[in-house]
Amino acid sequence: MDAIFIFEQLLNGLGYGLMLFLLAAGLTLVFGIMDTMNLAHGSLYMAGAYIAAKVHESSGSFLGAVLVAIVATILIAALIEWLVVRRLYSRDHLAQVLATFGVILIADDLVKAIWGPSPIMAPTPAALTGPVQLLAELPYPAYRLVLLGVGLAVALGLYLLVNHTRMGMLVRAGASNRSMAEFMGVRVGRVFSFVFALGAALAALAGALMGPIGAVQIGMGEAILIPALVVIVIGGIGSVRGAFVAALLVGLVDTAGRAFLPPMLRAVLPPSLAADLGPALAGIAMYVLMAAVLTLKPAGLFPARA
Amino acid sequence: MSSVATLPLPAGAGARPRSAASLLPWVVLAVLAAFPLIAPAFGLEYYIGFVRRLLIVMIAATSLNFILGYGGMVALGHAGFVGVGAYTVVAMVEAGVGSAWAAWGMAIVISAVFAAAIGAVSLRARGVYFLMITLAFAQMLYYLAVSLRTYGGDDGYGIYTPLSLGGLDGLHADIFYWVVLALAALVFAFSSRVAVSRFGHALMGIRDNETRMAAMGYPVYRIKLVAFTGAGAVAGLAGALLASHNNFVSPSLMHWTESATLLVMVAIGGMGKRWGGPLGVAIWLTLAEVLKLYTEYWHWPIGLMLILVVFFAPKGVATLFERKEKTQ
Numbered sequence: 001m002d003a004i005f006i007f008e009q010l011l012n013g014l015g016y017g018l019m020l021f022l023l024a025a026g027l028t029l030v031f032g033i034m035d036t037m038n039l040a041h042g043s044l045y046m047a048g049a050y051i052a053a054k055v056h057e058s059s060g061s062f063l064g065a066v067l068v069a070i071v072a073t074i075l076i077a078a079l080i081e082w083l084v085v086r087r088l089y090s091r092d093h094l095a096q097v098l099a100t101f102g103v104i105l106i107a108d109d110l111v112k113a114i115w116g117p118s119p120i121m122a123p124t125p126a127a128l129t130g131p132v133q134l135l136a137e138l139p140y141p142a143y144r145l146v147l148l149g150v151g152l153a154v155a156l157g158l159y160l161l162v163n164h165t166r167m168g169m170l171v172r173a174g175a176s177n178r179s180m181a182e183f184m185g186v187r188v189g190r191v192f193s194f195v196f197a198l199g200a201a202l203a204a205l206a207g208a209l210m211g212p213i214g215a216v217q218i219g220m221g222e223a224i225l226i227p228a229l230v231v232i233v234i235g236g237i238g239s240v241r242g243a244f245v246a247a248l249l250v251g252l253v254d255t256a257g258r259a260f261l262p263p264m265l266r267a268v269l270p271p272s273l274a275a276d277l278g279p280a281l282a283g284i285a286m287y288v289l290m291a292a293v294l295t296l297k298p299a300g301l302f303p304a305r306a
Numbered sequence: 307m308s309s310v311a312t313l314p315l316p317a318g319a320g321a322r323p324r325s326a327a328s329l330l331p332w333v334v335l336a337v338l339a340a341f342p343l344i345a346p347a348f349g350l351e352y353y354i355g356f357v358r359r360l361l362i363v364m365i366a367a368t369s370l371n372f373i374l375g376y377g378g379m380v381a382l383g384h385a386g387f388v389g390v391g392a393y394t395v396v397a398m399v400e401a402g403v404g405s406a407w408a409a410w411g412m413a414i415v416i417s418a419v420f421a422a423a424i425g426a427v428s429l430r431a432r433g434v435y436f437l438m439i440t441l442a443f444a445q446m447l448y449y450l451a452v453s454l455r456t457y458g459g460d461d462g463y464g465i466y467t468p469l470s471l472g473g474l475d476g477l478h479a480d481i482f483y484w485v486v487l488a489l490a491a492l493v494f495a496f497s498s499r500v501a502v503s504r505f506g507h508a509l510m511g512i513r514d515n516e517t518r519m520a521a522m523g524y525p526v527y528r529i530k531l532v533a534f535t536g537a538g539a540v541a542g543l544a545g546a547l548l549a550s551h552n553n554f555v556s557p558s559l560m561h562w563t564e565s566a567t568l569l570v571m572v573a574i575g576g577m578g579k580r581w582g583g584p585l586g587v588a589i590w591l592t593l594a595e596v597l598k599l600y601t602e603y604w605h606w607p608i609g610l611m612l613i614l615v616v617f618f619a620p621k622g623v624a625t626l627f628e629r630k631e632k633t634q
Binding site for chain 2: 105
C-alpha cells in the first residue's frame with residue numbers, strides 16, 4: 001500500500017461520494033419540503049442509466065444520450081408524481097414507503113419487459129476510454145476524472161441555486177417550515193413540483209454517469225437507494241449542504257473501507273480471520289458512521305429544521 | 307412494571323360475546339390441520355410445503371405486526387432477526403447438535419439477545435431515524451453473515467442431515483407440518499392474548515400518545531423494549547423454522563428487501579389487527595405463487611395491488627372484512 005494507491009482510492013471515493021450526492025440532493029429536498037419518503041427515487045436512477053446506455057449505443061453521442069436520459073426521466077418522474085406521489089403528501093411515512101415500494105416493483109418489471117432481465121453494457125464514451133497521467137506515477141481513467149468534474153460542477157451549481165437565487169430561497173423556506181412559508185404566500189406546491197423534477201434530473205444524471213463504471217441492471221436502484229438514505233440521514237433531512245458533506249463522507253468511508261481495511265487487517269491478524277473480517281467491516285463501515293453521527297447529533301449534521 | 311398493573315381495561319375488552327367470528331380461528335386451524343391428509347386426494351402434495359412456508363412467514367409477520375401495529379414502531383430490519391434465528395440453527399448444526407427443539411430454542415434465546423441489544427440503541431430514535439437505525443443494524447447483520455465463511459458466506463449453508471424432532475420422528479411423513487402449525491397457532495393465540503392484556507393496552511397507549519403515557523408514569527422505554535425483544539425472539543423462531551424448512555440458509559434471508567416485504571405484508575393485511583399478519587402473508591405469497599405459474603413478470607401486479615391498498619384500504623385488507631361483518 002503506497003501513497004499512489006491511497007491517492008487513487010481517495011479519488012475513487014470522492015467520485016462515488018459525488019454521485020451519491022446527486023441522488024441524495026433530490027431525495028433530501030423532497031423529504032425536507034413535502035415530508036414525503038420517495039423510495040422510487042432509486043428507480044429514476046435506474047431509468048436514467050438504462051436510457052442513457054441505450055441512446056448512447058444507438059446514436060454514438062454520449063452527451064446527447066445523457067441529455068435525452070435527463071429529459072425522459074423528468075417526464076417519467078412527472079408521471080409518477082401525478083399518479084402516485086401527489087396523493088401521498090398528506091399520508092404518513094409508512095403509507096409513502098409502501099406505495100413507492102409498489103412503484104419500485106412495477107418499474108423493475110417494466111425495465112425487464114423492455115430491455116430484458118440480464119444486465120446491459122453501458123459503453124464508455126470513446127474519447128474518454130484512455131487514462132490521463134495525473135502524476136508521473138499515477139495514471140487515472142479519463143472518464144472518472146470527467147465524473148469528478150461534473151459532480152463538482154453540479155454541486156457548485158446546486159449551491160448557487162439554493163443559496164443565491166429567489167427559487168432557492170423559497171426551497172429553503174419550504175424545507176425549514178412549510179406551513180409558515182405557505183402563510184407568507186409561497187406556493188409550496190409549485191416549488192415542490194420544481195424540486196421533484198430537479199431531483200429526477202439529478203438522479204438520471206447520476207445513473208447515466210455511473211452506467212459505464214458500474215453495472216446497468218435491474219435492482220441497481222434499490223442497491224444505491226440505501227446508501228443515499230444513509231447520506232440524507234447523516235446530513236440532516238432537508239439540508240443540501242448536509243447531503244453534500246455526508247455524501248463525501250460516506251463515499252470516502254465506503255471506498256476506503258473496501259480498499260484499505262483488508263490489507264490493514266492482514267498485517268495484524270491471522271490471514272484466515274482477516275479474510276473473513278475485512279469485507280464484513282468494509283460493508284458495515286457506512287452504517288457504523290451513521291450510528292455514530294446519530295448518537296452524537298440525533299437530527300443529523302446540518303438539521304434543516306432548527 | 308407495577309405501574310402497568312394499574313391500567314384500567316376499557317369496558318368489554320376482555321369479555322367479548324361469543325359469536326361466529328370467535329369460532330373462526332378454530333375453523334381455520336381445523337382446515338389447516340386436515341390439509342396434509344386431504345391434499346393427496348386432490349393431487350396437491352406440492353402445496354403442503356407451500357402452506358408450511360406460509361405458516362412460518364406468518365409467525366414472522368405476526369411478530370412484526372405486534373411492534374408495528376400495536377407499538378407503532380416502524381422497523382425496517384425485522385428480517386435481521388429472522389436471519390439471526392436461521393444462523394443460530396446453522397451454528398448448532400455445525401456444533402453437532404441434532405435436536406430440532408434444542409436448536410430452535412437456542413435460536414429464540416439468541417435472537418432475543420440481539421433484539422434487546424439493537425432495541426436498546428434504536429428505541430432512542432424516533433420516526434424515520436428509528437426506521438433507518440433498524441435498517442442499519444439489519445444491514446450489519448447481513449454483511450456479518452456474508453463474511454462468515456465457516457457458515458458458507460455468500461453462498462449459504464446446506465443442512466444435509468435434517469434436525470431430529472425427538473419422539474415425534476417417524477410418526478408421519480408430514481409431522482414437521484403439524485409442528486409448524488402448532489407453533490404458528492401458539493404464536494397467533496399468544497400475540498392476540500397479549501394485545502388485549504394490560505401490557506398490550508399500555509403499548510397501544512404509547513403508540514397513540516407517548517408523552518401522555520410517560521406523564522402518567524408508565525415506563526415507556528422499558529415497555530417498548532420488552533415488546534421489541536419479544537418480537538425479535540419470535541422472528542428468530544420463524545428464522546429457525548425456515549432453516550429447517552429449506553434445509554438451507556443464506557444471507558439473502560436478511561437482505562433489506564426481505565424486511566420491506568415483511569412490512570408490506572403486514573400493511574396489506576392490516577396493522578394492529580390480529581388477522582393482519584396471517585392475511586397479508588397469505589395474500590402476498592399466494593399471489594406470488596399463482597402469478598409465477600403464468601408469467602415471469604409477477605412483481606408488477608403485486609406492486610399495483612400495493613398502491614391500490616394504500617389508496618383504497620389504508621388500514622389493510624383485514625378492515626374490509628370487519629366493515630362487512632358490521633353491516634350484515
